[in-house]
Amino acid sequence: MRTREAPRPAPVSTGAGTAAPARRGAAWWVPVSVAVLVVTVLVAVTIGPADLSVGDVWRSIAGHLGLGGALGLEPLGALQDGMVWQLRLPRILTAAAVGAGLAVCGVVMQSLTRNPLADPYLLGLSSGASLGAVLVLVVGWTVLLPVAAFGGAVLALVAALGLAGAIGTITPTRTVLAGLAVSQLAAAATSFVIFWSATGDSYREILSWLMGSVAGATWTSVAVAGIATLVLGTLLASTGSVLDAFTFGDTAASALGVNVPRVRWLLLVGVALLTGALVSQSGSIGFVGLILPHAVRMLTGARHRLLLPLSALFGASFLVWADTLARTVFAPRELPVGIVTAAIGAPVFALLLWRGRRIA
Template sequence: MLVVTLLVTVAIGPADLSVGEVARSIAGHLGLDVAPVPRLHDAIVWELRLPRVLTAACVGAGLALAGAVMQSLTRNPLADPYLLGLSSGASLGAVAVLVLGVSLLLPVAAFAGALLALVVTLTLARVGGTLTPGRAVLAGVAVAQLCAAGTSLVIFWTATGDSYREILTWLLGSLAGATWQSVAIAGSAVVVVGSVVLAQGVRLDAFAFGDTAAASLGIDVERTRWTLLVLVALLTGAMVAVSGSIGFVGLVLPHAVGALSGPLHRRLLPSVAIAGAVFLVWADTIARTLFDPRELPVGVVTALVGVPVFVVLLRRRAGTWGA
């Protein structure tokens, strides 16, 4: 489904492209002996649409995977990748460089902001006690509010002219500026960090029964939680750095996929990563084509789709979540 989605969505757009042309263009750039594609169509595929579609797939996979891990670590069905203030920290860093006119540094600034928010959140959560899911969530809320206030202050004090529109588009989530560099950043994070996270499936299963049960199974609870939180921060920071803040992917998809795959993380984690990739690629395709030539921020589309789906899931699983 993911492969078909990639080929079909690259072909969708104002230019009259076929799936066959898309496949031949990609094959040609990979060095395979295929019939040539017209130069203009080849440029549209390779330089414009394919980087954007691949970035969307990587971001969707990363956010969905991070959301599933956060929900397991915190034992909170409403947890998402941004729970620890990562998105707000990344937004503060990104807005700071946008208003300064150095957008080339945006991925670096967003990533640094997300990591700084994580460090502050975990430091606050450990003040006066051990790191627990409840304390981490409360600290994350506080840091998120602080970073949001800082972002608003920066915008109010310095943003002028077209920078308002650029900042708003980034804050709502957008893949319009995706390049092969974006693919490299998001793809590397998904492959490297995602592989390590996937290997932690058994430990995440143990966390479902609480810290005491996990410790009785021989798991170093404190070390494992810190390690996984840092990995989620790295993964989320890389995703936010190239796409802005895209909501509901990491919140809804773990529940939707978990209803089909079951709770075991060795099945849930790879399934939710693929589902996240497919979902965000189609959401971004809708965002860039529905009101062509205008383009919606993809975060608007994910919210419009995610909220009704989450309401349905909430009604079906009210008894389980209420417990």
């Protein structure tokens, strides 16, 4: 007996949860974005009160990598070298790693939930991390802040998925609603802890962390954020074909051979682990994982094989420049970088919604 083949849904051109073909020439954005990121890092290090040039930055990096003699470069002065290697470069590399990781997580969350408003914090990860961080800050155990923030994010994920599973089969809608409930509960607990326990200067420290900041980044921060992004971010970015299958729904993904429950769990756990690691080093930085995927889709289309790496590269450059603005616009005072990303992200997201009004 011949069976009738189910009609394939027609691809659409933009938006989360679509399977649009890549735009012509979109692959050229990869080398361009890599070059932009390299230039961004080198130039951003030179911006500030100290008189530095790109050549000085290169001399410092080459010297610490043991390449100065081989390249015939003179050593940089101790003061300038400390400014580059100990202060600015760790901060900028941390911002780049955090921006790349959040952007990748945003793409994955928008595809898994088929929700264009999804971001890495959708399942209460940010609120859970904030609760863990605030608990150690109010008691003065700042050395445990990264561990507490990471643990809070993971516990929030477990609570959200557990609640969604208790309701019934884990679906995108139930997952989002469960995440919203966990997020509000953790946010309320965070506010209670601050109201009940925070005194003196701890308010400022807590507020700075909650708004997001990489001001205190060290090479340890670079290692944590960088390794997490390279390992977990690369694994997530390699799931492009699987995420393409999810764009037409769970039934279509199953028909294509995807074990939907297992893959969804694995991807959500991967997003939670990466987000927890990043938030533990930078605090809660909003809009990066929300607007970057949408912006990149407008340039390249929605095929995840190209969308994921490009979102990472653009996210890295975006957060480096946002942090550069945060530390220079009101110098010598600094803004939390989360304020800058919100100030840029909100109008940009509104513009993206306005441009996509014909598709909605």
